[in-house]
Amino acid sequence: MIRDIVCTFCGNACDDIEFEGDYGRNLCPIGEAKFAKKERIKAPMVDGKEVSYEEAIERAAEILKEAKRPLLFGWSSTVNEAIRLGVLLAEKVGGIYDQCSSVCHAPTTLAMIEEGIVGGTLGQAKNRADVVVFWGCNPVEAHPRHPTRYSVMAKGFLTRSRAERRVVVVDVRKTPTAYLATDFYMVEPGSDFMVFTALRSIVNGHEEAVPEEVGGLTKNELKSLAEILLKARYGLIFFGLGVTHSRGHERNVEAVIKLVQDLNRKTRFILQPMRGHFNVVGSGEVAAWEAGFEYAIDFSRGYARFSPGEFTAVEALIRGDCDAAMIVASDPAAHFPKKAVESLKEIPVIQIDPHPNLTTKLADVVIPTAIVGIEAEGTIYRMDGVPLRVKKIRESDYPSDVEILEKILEKVIS
Amino acid sequence: MSVIYIKGGIVVDPTQGIDGEIMDIFVKDGKIVEESGAGKADTVIDAKGMTVVAGGIDIHAHIAGPKINAGRAMRPEDMKYARNKSGPLRCAMGRVLMTCPAIGYEYARMGYTTAIEPATPALYAIHTHEELDSIPMVDKAVLPLFGNWHLTFKFAAEGDIEKMKAFIAWAIERSKGFGVKVVNPGGVEAWKYGRNVHSLDERIPGFEATPAEVLSTLIKASIELNLPHKVHVHCNNLGVPGSAETTAETIKLAEKIGASKDGRESLHITHIQFNAYTGEKWRDMGSGAEELSKLVNRTPVTVDMGQPIFGHTTTMTADGPFEFALHKLFKSKWINKDVEIETGGGIVPITYRAKSPVNAVQWATGLEFGLLVDADKVVISTDYPNGGPFVEYPYIMTLLMSRKFREKEIEEKGVNSYIEKATSLPSLDVERTFYEIVKMTRSTPAKILGLENKGTLKVGADADITIYPFDCRNVSPEDYEVLLKGLRSVAYTIKDGEIVVKDGEIAKEVWGRTFWVNAVKGATQEIIEEDLNEVFRYYTVSRGNYGVREEWIRRPETIAIEE
């Protein structure tokens, strides 16, 4: 039996998975699916024809060297060791490094640049928090074991059970997560900024400034919610893409950061973004220590420049700035807006991934690799930045992302 | 590995009492060797008229891990400064905060060859080692944080030195760390309740222990474990008027316990400047450096300066409540992180202004320590990035060596005249000799860290060498400009026997070692098994996933402590 396996699906990175042969324990349904055997890309391909790894790597290096400004995108579902090579590669070819955050929690980074962030590890949810708020997120479907492992039912040393936690859910629709809530507040889509601001007014003693209705909540509802927050001994707001993907984006996140700053003048409160992929945090952290910034980094001038909206993948593609793309451990063809996918179809695309997906369908070079956390090991960062080492639990004939990227980098430099 | 002869240089090596003698130094296979054992030279450096010293050692710089990296992400305005374009070397970014390649290159260009990251949550040690592994050029090590760990409180309350020893050994093995760091003992735990602790004898919320008990048990356990580097403490009450008293009390704890078995000091007070203010409010704040320096000089304690540099920087410390106070004071952006049941931390940007009376006192206080504490007991530091960039060490060295330069800086920068009332700096005529500066940047930190092959040019030592392009015997404090220029522009840096810097430019990218201390043989590990299993019920990672394996580190080097 192999113990302490880290699940490589969501930002929970649950590290208590056990495997006895093919039988896994402690997995959620999505985790079970993650570890189940499924269709793979059989062999490397160039222009739809199966080729050797050497040929595919050669062609990939050629594309990157010939391109004026290739986009190197993805990274959130691989290990830091591969990500580091990706940043080096982007630097050496004078390309753009961008990662999945730019289509999910990048507004959180932008808000952090303005305001910082008051955070903590998930252990604070487990051990201390007596008020837990889920705002614009749906962990029951996106981070299934979050409530049991960390935030709702977990047994901590100060907060010892579900009964000792007040659980609040705020969303634009009733989600399965709302079933866990002590209190559920339904707000109007796109109203987060206003609701956070109204709550700040009440928390800071300026109740009179709040109108009778804000974002679908009555003043009394807002007051009761503010009351819950203020009564917390140690409160925690988890927020998701409901906040970052809606109108206002980083302004919404700034508003909730400021709310939490204000709350810390009355009691203790922290904030935690519900990061999606198991290593989306690493794809920002590695870039920050290697190049100074988390995402949207352009190296075309030989040094790193950070400019969201300019060097973020979607905009760069739509503007036609990138004349080639390398996609690692991600599927932008499925997850980018249509216009960006159109641009991707126009340029040479290299894909490095274990599984066939929509990006495979438009890629010129496809290089299949081992599945991180199942067939290849390495370091990943959980949603709260806690580093974990993912394991190799099955043998595989596929090379790892690291091995492939090392070879491409070698060819690009020489 | 090649053989290098360094011919005819003016050698300064306090570990051998050599002060400006013309000598040849021989390097082979990364070590300093006798002439007879060197063999034929591959490279001969004509060091005539140049000064040859050991490579510099930074005992306290936050260069790697979750804190500095969160700081980078929060401050693109600081990171956008390009130091080096991508080419044969990496692109290097950052003005005060820097990327890993920039940190390595700048240390080497300054003649520094070793740097210690002084604070990582053990939980985040994997991350910290990843960043250390991305810093080229220097040797490094990391100190895990102990001062707010629940198990530390438990063993301190029980006064159980044996368990504390076992716990220290376990934690530094798991984090591949080098020693024991303590930050605001008890205060970071109290911050999780929205509070702080304000004296050494206050009870820590939720526990029976006091900060004094935490410190004393950790110091005693570190002595008994024979750790090469003893307890490295960021005192309680940092950064506020009245902190000098807390620091004095902390020093007296070590005085009571006594020196290490090998005679070395038993406590290192880090960035003492930040913890050395008298007065009750900011209005009557003053420097406690004179009194504290006297105390340090007669007790088994060492210090580093924590010198502020006028200009902007980013503060970052495990001292969560202090960072919250800064955020409230400056209304600036603020990162906080509460880390499981072991520590916490915060990050806030700051600007040190010469015209601000408080900042002026801080500046003067740091220099007072640099001038008044024995050169065998004080190390130059800025507590990077808290006081400012480490690239300003040559500037600090020059300030310490030249009163005239201090006077010029006070005049030109318009340093607030409140320092005349609140500090002794303006009246101090002490001028450090070059020999003393070499101690404060080489032999003293090496001794405090217990790194016998560092900070020295003795035969057998690591061939980490700085060659300055001037004759140290001929520089006078009057010619501070010559001095500053010379200290800033290193002729050669040699790392592990290879020339890595020539004429101030990186000649070769190399990768240093990461030292870690294995002390598990020094304590019975079994006695804390149950305690560990109990606390891991309150972690969100399994015990089996906690910590760093040696094979995950680029070039680990174990310092094994025998029973």
Place this chain on the structure above:
Amino acid sequence: MIEVVVITGRTTDQGMTIDEKLSEAYMKAVSFCEMNEKDMEKLGVKDGDRVLVKSELGEVVLYVRKPEMDLQPPEGLIFIPMGPYANRVVGALNGSGTPQYKGIKATVEKTDREVVPVQEILNF
């Protein structure tokens, strides 16, 4: 035809099939929209029927799904699982770098057009 606001997001089924994007199961998981019963009545559609969703960014044909239990969105709001179908009608740009995947104005009408198989979803 009714006017709606579109939101997108993860679902358990989408998560379970994410590594098998070219499969029927994935298509089933991401090619529908959930709407309020009253909106379904207004459109005269029932569970499994097809609707055409149009926004400034494009259009897409989706199956209608009646949500389980009381989990229906409020009137005027439709939910589409994140993925290539949703991305035909969401993802407005506003300069910050992150597309607006939620809160997009659209219209919904009943249609007889077929839902494009996932294998062909990039043929535009």
